Amino acid sequence: MMNRQWVLDHYPDGPATLDTWRLIETPIPELGPRQILVRVQWLSLDPYMRxxxxxxxxxxxxxxxxxxxxxxGVGEVIASSHPDWAVGDLVETMAMNWQEYAVVTPDLPGAARANRVPKDVPPQACLSWLGMPGLTAYVGLLEIGRPKPGETVVVSAASGAVGQVAGQIAKLMGARVVAIAGSDDKLAHCLGLGMDAGINYRTTKDLDAAIAAACPDGVDVFFDNTGGPIHDAVLANLAVRARVIICGRIAVVDxxxxxxxxxxxxxxxxxxxxxxxxxxxxxxxxxxxxAFKHLAAWHRSGHIRFREDVLDGLERMPEAFLRMMAGGNHGKQLVRL
Amino acid sequence: MMNRQWVLDHYPDGPATLDTWRLIETPIPELGPRQILVRVQWLSLDPYMRxxxxxxxxxxxxxxxxxxxxxxGVGEVIASSHPDWAVGDLVETMAMNWQEYAVVTPDLPGAARANRVPKDVPPQACLSWLGMPGLTAYVGLLEIGRPKPGETVVVSAASGAVGQVAGQIAKLMGARVVAIAGSDDKLAHCLGLGMDAGINYRTTKDLDAAIAAACPDGVDVFFDNTGGPIHDAVLANLAVRARVIICGRIAVVDxxxxxxxxxxxxxxxxxxxxxxxxxxxxxxxxxxxxAFKHLAAWHRSGHIRFREDVLDGLERMPEAFLRMMAGGNHGKQLVRL
Incomplete structure (x- = not known):
């Protein structure tokens, strides 16, 4: 049985391009002890991949x-040598990789561990609000930023996978939330999620002044997903004892x-x-x-809603990655196999 | 009775100059209730003044x-309407200002409060290691940086008022200390205080590489008194979970x-x-x-030593300030009246 798999062709010099990776066919390896073979259903695109x-x-x-x-990614177990995993189980792991079939070792430590997909959510939620991006938002707000009720929280890339959740958690914590994103459509989505104000960084001439106007008492918590000029403009408007979470730097990573x-x-x-x-x-x-206990409860109560952007087919992985890096996605970028 | 007092002439555009201030004569005001009149003996020069x-x-x-x-400054009480203060008492306050005679309100809150000078130290110690710079170093190391024994601490402006104390506290905490300063004489002084290595930022061509060589396991704690290119070079060498204390930015404030x-x-x-x-x-x-209880004990045990740089005469205050800003001082800059 053959597997299709994306491998890195070369390190990109600047932004990645479609030929940064190449698609190869390889035989699916034999299962070792306590492993599972997974037919991949969903793959996640995330800025950390850069x-x-x-x-x-x-x-x-x-x-x-x-x-x-x-x-x-998320997929279905189609073979198992692990006593706790059976054919038909749905599994999520950070170690799925860009491929159709994955041999997964469920008991690896930390983020490489394989986890069961909860039954009451769409399985791909494990790649977004009930997955790594959701945990990122949770930790950034609950453990680092810790906004107090009434404080002002600014979230950059606010319509992205982490940003959507961060903005909604900040609202749950009683904060006023200012969203920064790259299109009016994205900002309308953020306002629809309950965020209080939006700034389009692509069309705003003086970002510093726009943030000052949107945050008259200064920025108490900045959840920075982009770095770059947005970072500079928010830092120029910090309130006393502000907390800044440096989570991503998609604006400058290339x-x-x-x-x-x-x-x-x-x-x-x-x-x-x-x-x-x-x-x-x-x-x-x-x-x-x-985090997932709270995120699931907040989702059930309607406080966490979420937009996905889905492309179909393994062959579209590089395209989906480039789309996300350029901000062309509307919500969490996923590929469905 | 007349007082000589330095007043700000104008905001400097770039570095301060000798004519940034002017010396005026004014009558000494009458004492109000619970005030003291102080004949100033020592005045402090500190980068925060910029x-x-x-x-x-x-x-x-x-x-x-x-x-x-x-x-x-530090001085002697020569008149008092305050029941707790008598003529002849030695007093220290952050609110002395650049003048020969100061009317001081001892009970002001916070840093403006007047404090008695301990009897077992030179009075000017209240302006350096047993004063505001000493507290700065203490808080930076004990409350923010918190080096663990064996960790590497880098101190910039290491021979200055804060830096000398910071380097010695870091040694007391069991850290390895790398001093950054602007002359070999200053570095020799730092090594004499027990710091482990020194980098002369004026003569080192590749500061990043010099810090990497002096800190092979990275920089765990950076006590930054300067900002600027030194800051950049140290930040390029941070260890995992490093702590950076932004205390001063004398390199760029002008x-x-x-x-x-x-x-x-x-x-x-x-x-x-x-x-x-x-x-x-x-x-x-x-x-x-x-902080002062600990600093005094460490001084008695010989673990805190300190170098001062003294100029004589109130008329030399602007000169002393310019000297400090340019790094021309060797140790804490003071003026004795």
């Missing part, structure tokens, strides 16, 4: 040219050299005594069960 | 042109515009999950007694 196809230092090892492209030149934070940090903290969700995997 | 002579937003109100220049352009931290913060926090010592004044 860091995995770079030779630069990162928080974890990346993909080497010729290696299978990393990624999370730049060469990879280091990011702009406004140094030092002046504002002293004036405001603010705190900036880098967030890598894989450090917080021990909070996964706690 | 922020007080700028119209830009700061953590507290600055000096307006024509107003008395802010500053801490730049116009005042906002500081350089390396954005976002990439490194995500890779390292580091935390950057702005420190304004006046937020931590409630820890003053605790």
């Amino acid at each position: 860091g995995r196809i770079s030779p630069a230092q990162n928080y974890t090892a990346g993909v080497k040219p010729g290696g299978a492209m990393h990624g999370g 730049k060469t050299p990879a280091e990011d030149i702009g406004l140094r934070a030092s002046a504002r940090l002293i004036v405001t005594r603010a705190t900036i903290q880098g967030l890598v969700v894989f450090d917080w995997w021990h909070l996964r069960d706690e | 922020g007080r002579i700028s119209p830009a937003q700061n953590y507290t109100a600055g000096v307006k042109p024509g107003g008395a220049m802010h500053g801490g 730049k116009t515009p005042a906002e500081d352009i350089g390396l954005r931290a976002s990439a490194r913060l995500i890779v390292t999950r580091a935390t950057i926090q702005g420190l304004v010592v006046f937020d931590w004044w409630h820890l003053r007694d605790e």
Whole structure:
């Protein structure tokens, strides 16, 4: 039985392109002990993947040219040598990778572990609001940003997978939420989710002034998914004792050299005594069960709603990735196999 | 009875100059209730003063042109309408200002409060290691940076008022300390205080590489007194879960515009999950007694030693300030009246 799999062709110099990866056919390996064979149904596209196809230092090892492209997914067990897993079970894991069939070792530690898909949600929710992006938003708000009721929270890439959840959790915590996104349609979606105001960073000439106007008492919590000029403009408007969560830098990650030149934070940090903290969700995997219990309850109560952007077919993975990196997606980018 | 007093002449555009202030003669005001008249003996020069002579937003109100220049000092009470203060008492306050005679209200809250000078230290210690700079170093290390034994701490402006104390507290906490300063003489002083290695930022061509070589396991705690290119070079070498204390930005505070352009931290913060926090010592004044008890004990045990740089005469205040801002001082800059 053959498998189709995307492997990294070469490290991109600047933005990834369609030929950054190539699709190969390989035999599906035999199952070892305590493994499962999964027919993949959904694959996730996430900005962290850009860091995995770079030779630069990162928080974890990346993909080497010729290696299978990393990624999370959901699928159905079609063979099992593991006593706890049976044919027909639905499984989610961050270690699914970009392929049709995955041999998964369910008992790996941390984020590589395989998890059962809950029965009362669409299975692909495990890749978005009830998955890694949901945990990211939960940790950023509950553990790092900790907005108080009435405080102002700014979320960049607010209509994205993490941003949608972050904005809605901030509302649940009683904060006022200002969404930043790249189109009026995305902002309308954010307002529809209950966020209070929106700024279109593509059409706003003076972002600093727009944030100042939208946040007259300053920004208490900034959930930064983009980096770059949006980051600078929000940092220029921090309130005293602000908390900044550095979660993503999609705006600058394709730049060469990879280091990011702009406004140094030092002046504002002293004036405001603010705190900036880098967030890598894989450090917080021990909070996964706690987060998912709350996220599921908030979803049942209607407080977490979510928009997906679905393309069909494994062959569209590179296209879906490029689309997400360029902000062409409307909601969480997924591929359905 | 007349008083000589330095007032701000105008906001400097770029670095301050000798004519940024002017020396005026004014009558000494009458004492109101619960006040003391102080003959000033020592005045402190500190980098925070640059922020007080700028119209830009700061953590507290600055000096307006024509107003008395802010500053801490030590002196002798020569008249008192306060029941707890007698002629001959030695007094220290952050609200002494640049003048020969000060009318002081001892009971003001927070940092403006007047405090007795301990009998077993040189009185000017209240302006350095047993004063605001000492508290700054204490809070930065004990409350924010929290180095663990064996971790690497980098201190910029390591031979300055805050830096000398920070480096020695870090040693007491069991850390390895790398000093950054602007001359070999200053570095020799830091090594004499027990710090482990030194980098001369003026003569080192590749600061990033020099820090990497001096900190082979990365920088766990960075006590940043300068900002600017030193900040960038240290941030490029953070260890995982590093803590960065943004305490001062003397390297860039004179730049116009005042906002500081350089390396954005976002990439490194995500890779390292580091935390950057702005420190304004006046937020931590409630820890003053605790800090001074420890600092005094460490001084008695010989673990805190300290170098001062003294100029004589009130008329030399602007010269002393310019000297400090340019790094021409060797140790804490003071003026003795």
